[in-house]
Amino acid sequence: MVAAVRVHKHGGPEVLTFEDIEVAAPGQGQIRIKQYACGVNFIDTYFRIGMYPSPVGLPFVSGNEGAGEVVAVGPGVTDIKVGDRVAYVTALGGYAEERLLPADRAVKIPDNISYEQAAGMMLKGMTAQYLVNRTYKVTKGSTVLMHAAAGGVGQILCQWANHLGATVIGTVGSKEKGEIAKANGCRHVIYYRDEDFPTRVKEITDGKLCDVVYDGIGKTTFPASLDCIRPLGMFASFGSASGQIDAFNINILQTKGSLFATRPTLNNYVAKREDLLATANDLFNVIASGAVKIPINQKYALKDAQQAHRDLESRETTGSSILVP
Template sequence: MVAAVRVHKVGGPEVLTYEDVDVPAPGPGQIRIKQAACGINFIDTYFRQGMYPSPVGLPFIAGNEGSGTVTEVGPDVTGFKVGDRIAYVVPLGAYAAERLLPAARALKVPDGVDLAEAGGMMLKGMTVCYLLRRTFKVAKGNTILIHAAAGGVGQIACQWAHHLGATVIGTVGTKEKGELAKANGCDHVVYYQEEDFVARVKEITGGALCDVVYDGVGKTTFPASLDCIRPLGLFVSFGSASGQIDAFNINILQAKGSLFATRPTLNHYAASRADLEGLANELFEVVRSGAVKIPVQKSYALKDARQAHIDLESRATTGSSILVP
């Protein structure tokens, strides 16, 4: 038996239950890992609340990313051996001291990347990779807006976009978060609680607006985000931290400048093994180069998962946070 955090009924942080579970020997195509870190992400709260349905029903072990060391290899598994350092993003099962994992979704962590950091950066880091390198290919000369620029995804996105040569505008809620965003490559910080972010974007860009807006906030930043985008620009909605965006009349995109809009997910961008490895390798390369740093800014014991979710949903955390078994 090993420690894990399970959800027996959907709801608030109080439904996260710390208990012992059985982990069997790995079956065909599976590996067993001893976990070094379990990443904490907003998507974990969506599964906990029932906003995203659990693919395994109830109860389920929470969490979508982690890292660890391979302890057993199941039949028919090639490419992995006992002792390999790996990291992963999969639907559910991460909040545990040990777990089984489909070998097809495991990624070897290269030398030069800390295993604990890898456990908290795969989902956020690969999300940023597809957002900046696939959904819209950010390049020198682009002007982009990143909402929640001091958050886990925001900090990585600001660094990476700055590295690519873009002008980065970021929204934050507090002066402290503003300093954090600036330290991570954000060129212009907008304090959305004190300022009209649309007016500030127009001022910063001299009326030219942005090529793309990356919005992981959702309800409270829509539809104002569309007013920050130049004609034929792109609105990328990749999260709903403030609640889901209500259905909107698609004609609004025409009225705002023949805009494009998309609601992408990592699952689709990393559906094939080749795509998964491509995103991971780009992430590992930019981290190893030093262009993007993803330090763990808060660690919790596995048993304190409830508090971790409370802190996450109250916006009390910044950057990468992990649970340590």
């Protein structure tokens, strides 16, 4: 028996129950890992409240990200062995002392990256990787707007875009978060509670606006985000922290300047194993270079998952949060 955090019914953080579960021996193509850290992400709250359906139904073990040591391998697994250090992003099962995992979703961790770092960066870091390299390719001279610039993805993306030569504008909710955003490569900070962010973007850019808006907030920043984008620019909505964006008349994209809009998700960008490995290795390399650092700003015991969710949803957190089994 191993300790885990399960959801038996959809609801608030109180539905996260700390209990013992059985973990089977790994089957065909699976590995079993002893986890040293589990990532906490907004997507975990979407599964908890039922916004995203659980692929296994109820109950399910919460969590989508983690890192640990391989303790057993199933039949057919050839490129991962017992003792390997691995990390992953995959659907559910993350908040546990041990878990089974499809071997083709596991990525070996370089020696220079700790378990805690890996658990705090796989989902957020690979999200930042595809957003700046594939969804909209950021280059020297690009101007980008990052909502929630002091958040988990925000801090990584601001550093990465700055490293690529972009001018980064970020929105934050407090002076403290503004300082964090600036320290992570955000050249211009907008305090969305006190300022109208489209007006400030127009001022900052002398009316030229941004090439791309990266938005993990959703409902409360739409459609105002579209007023921050130059003609033929990109709106990348990758999260729904304030609620989902309702259906909208697609003609609005034409009236705002023939804009492109996309709702990307990491699963599609790393569906092929070669893409998963390329994305993860690019992330590992940019961290090894020192250009991007992964701030683990909140650590909780596994049994305190409820508090981790409360803090995340109340915007009390910055950077990455992890659970430690």
